[in-house]
Amino acid sequence: MAMRFQAVIRAVAGLGIGLMLAGCAEDIGVDQYGRKVAVERLEGQWLVINYWAQWCAPCRTEIPELNALEKQLKAQSVQVLGVNFDVLQGDKLSQAAQDMGITFTVLAQDPAERYQLPRAEVLPVTYIVDPQGRMRERLLGEQTAAGLTARLVVLKAEG
Structure with a gap:
């Protein structure tokens, strides 16, 4: 009976540790509102990752285009993500995004690091990542929704 009890304890402990480790790997961090961004939300989708800063004039012009792209392509497994170049966090990030x-x-x-993106030396810079997590394109300078849509069509056709 003692051996059976020990086996049950080991199984429960193993399950608990496995769940804790799985929970650690299940998010890619938090968004501008402090909400966890689950990896599952991004897996299997095309990602348009844009680096921006408040002091960057072309970034300010580009943001409405990226907002439009997000709405336009959300149903087509394309996710637009932003990253603040100045590494703002918490309330400062939330306020800057707003x-x-x-x-x-x-x-x-x-x-x-996750998507093996080269360091952004100029702004704005936009990366297109395929559903397998590979960077497919690096676009320097201000982008438009139409231009990004066209690039996605070409990249998807290439496979």
Whole structure:
């Protein structure tokens, strides 16, 4: 009986540890509102990852285009994500995103390592990542919703 009890305890402990570890790997950080961004929400989708800053004039012009792209392509498994170049966090990130009029998800943690994105040296810069998590394109300078849609069509056709 004691051995059976020990086996049950080990099984429960193993299950608990497994769930804790799975929980750690299940998010990509938080958004501008402090909400967790689950990895499952991004897996299997095309990602348009844009780096922006409040002091960047072209970024300010580009944000409405990215907002439009997000609404336009959301049903087509395309997710627009923003990353603040100045690494703002918490309330400062939330306020900056609000001041810029951003309606798409802004990640508090830079996903560059996860998607092997090269360091952004100029702004704005936009990366297109395929559903397998591979960077497919790096676009420097201000982008439009129409231009990004066209690039996505070409990249999707290439496979």
